[in-house]
Amino acid sequence: xxxxxxxxxxPITPPATGNGSDRQExxxxxxxxxxxxxxxxxxxxxxxxxxPERQLCEMLGISRTPLREALKVLAAxxxxxxxxxRGARVRQLSQRDxxxxxxxxxxxxxxxxxxxxxxxxxxxxxxxxxxxxxxxxHYLHRDMHxxxxxxxxxxxxxxxxxxxxxLKTTYANFAGRIRRVRYSANFARKRQRWAEAMRExxxxxxxxxxxxxxxxxxxxxxxxxxxxxxxxxxxxxGPDGTPATTPxxx
Amino acid sequence: xxxxxxxxxxPITPPATGNGSDRQExxxxxxxxxxxxxxxxxxxxxxxxxxPERQLCEMLGISRTPLREALKVLAAxxxxxxxxxRGARVRQLSQRDxxxxxxxxxxxxxxxxxxxxxxxxxxxxxxxxxxxxxxxxHYLHRDMHxxxxxxxxxxxxxxxxxxxxxLKTTYANFAGRIRRVRYSANFARKRQRWAEAMRExxxxxxxxxxxxxxxxxxxxxxxxxxxxxxxxxxxxxGPDGTPATTPxxx
DNA sequence: CCACGCCATTTTGCATTCATTTTTTGTCTT
DNA sequence: AAGACAAAAAATGAATGCAAAATGGCGTGG
Numbered sequence: 001x002x003x004x005x006x007x008x009x010x011p012i013t014p015p016a017t018g019n020g021s022d023r024q025e026x027x028x029x030x031x032x033x034x035x036x037x038x039x040x041x042x043x044x045x046x047x048x049x050x051x052p053e054r055q056l057c058e059m060l061g062i063s064r065t066p067l068r069e070a071l072k073v074l075a076a077x078x079x080x081x082x083x084x085x086r087g088a089r090v091r092q093l094s095q096r097d098x099x100x101x102x103x104x105x106x107x108x109x110x111x112x113x114x115x116x117x118x119x120x121x122x123x124x125x126x127x128x129x130x131x132x133x134x135x136x137x138h139y140l141h142r143d144m145h146x147x148x149x150x151x152x153x154x155x156x157x158x159x160x161x162x163x164x165x166x167l168k169t170t171y172a173n174f175a176g177r178i179r180r181v182r183y184s185a186n187f188a189r190k191r192q193r194w195a196e197a198m199r200e201x202x203x204x205x206x207x208x209x210x211x212x213x214x215x216x217x218x219x220x221x222x223x224x225x226x227x228x229x230x231x232x233x234x235x236x237x238g239p240d241g242t243p244a245t246t247p248x249x250x
Numbered sequence: 251x252x253x254x255x256x257x258x259x260x261p262i263t264p265p266a267t268g269n270g271s272d273r274q275e276x277x278x279x280x281x282x283x284x285x286x287x288x289x290x291x292x293x294x295x296x297x298x299x300x301x302p303e304r305q306l307c308e309m310l311g312i313s314r315t316p317l318r319e320a321l322k323v324l325a326a327x328x329x330x331x332x333x334x335x336r337g338a339r340v341r342q343l344s345q346r347d348x349x350x351x352x353x354x355x356x357x358x359x360x361x362x363x364x365x366x367x368x369x370x371x372x373x374x375x376x377x378x379x380x381x382x383x384x385x386x387x388h389y390l391h392r393d394m395h396x397x398x399x400x401x402x403x404x405x406x407x408x409x410x411x412x413x414x415x416x417l418k419t420t421y422a423n424f425a426g427r428i429r430r431v432r433y434s435a436n437f438a439r440k441r442q443r444w445a446e447a448m449r450e451x452x453x454x455x456x457x458x459x460x461x462x463x464x465x466x467x468x469x470x471x472x473x474x475x476x477x478x479x480x481x482x483x484x485x486x487x488g489p490d491g492t493p494a495t496t497p498x499x500x
Numbered sequence: 501c502c503a504c505g506c507c508a509t510t511t512t513g514c515a516t517t518c519a520t521t522t523t524t525t526g527t528c529t530t
Numbered sequence: 531a532a533g534a535c536a537a538a539a540a541a542t543g544a545a546t547g548c549a550a551a552a553t554g555g556c557g558t559g560g
Binding site for chain 1: 543544545546550551552553
């Protein structure tokens, strides 16, 4: 018997980044869905590992019915996969899967930028500028965590400025999938990309100020594409030099 | 003892355009999910109407458990919404919701075009050209149904040429939501948009031949944006001149 | 010594059952 | 007669039970 899940119960995850595609906190099922999603996204279950229903049930103190409902939803979201009569497994993303995910993210952000140019206010732009300088500070201090967090805030601000709830939800969904890889693989962007990324961010701000939708769309896509390259490359050689974590079904 | 599914039940929908975000035809739950999704997408349940579990259960000849699992997934996909303790309703899309949907679709197609330029073969382009001329024929014959179908094939070909399964799945999901509106509202694009749309399609082909990713991305976005305008406008004044179908809670 | 097959245990999938909540209906009061 | 209240009826949400499938262990045979 292999228990992929530690004995310590599920930490009551606050709605930190709330990547939910829906927010039905009312019903037990909804609550379970939120907690389980965070649990998986945060990498508490290793790649490809089984998600034992029984164990999770006693861990969460519920019966199997609402848990299984939540599992079905997570499967539809692409976080786990359901093998017929063989239970749920955390979805193991191949390198190709990751490339695809990054490209879709790039497309969504590209879209967000385009739409943002149509409706963004000067105040919102000013807020993003502040974040930009804050990020620059992190960059100078070599504070990777702070840098990454602020970077994420900037991109989320652009998505918010797009004034499109559907886009925002979809974006959050994909962001969650990618975040899981980051958590579990413990990867971050390379130093060497920092300077380049900063320049790109300046171009983003510039296009945003001019409300140049098409241009911003292009820049954002390229920016994310470059991120993709760095991330994939990083994963391919392992988070700390170890050989690549090759997808292994079983 | 409940036997097989009654003949009068849900029509056995062929995998026509297969908009599934997953295809687990094996389990009963998966089968139910596919059928229910098609059932809803095809507009068999009016906007905002309740989705009575009990009735659907005997219609499908199953118990409530797998049905409820499918409902949860459909809710996550955005086709229905779950009111706590008050059952499932077919999601009523406001005009704003539709605008958002169209914009996201535009973004996805825009992305598809960009990616397609990186990998599309001459043969695929030739196939799209054939579809284009076929569509032109429908246009000349004022065959709206044929035109629309071929048009959809072209856009799907571009998505296929993007070589991104994740994108394709997401695209199919949103296409399903929009398709439902088309089915239930019975709307189609106006004649007057035809000529313009044909010209845009020629520009699309041109950019595709030149593998001009950014350019194609722009054109596709604008193309879909124009579509959006026509569709929304059409819905706003009703499919056949009737006043707008205003969202109605219950 | 290893490979193959058989049986016990565990796990999954679905049906059924139980407890609440909502909705409806009937009655009473004003 | 209209509205409000209350009880019955129905529907929902979750738990439990049961049959089928898979997993693992064990014995037998090569």
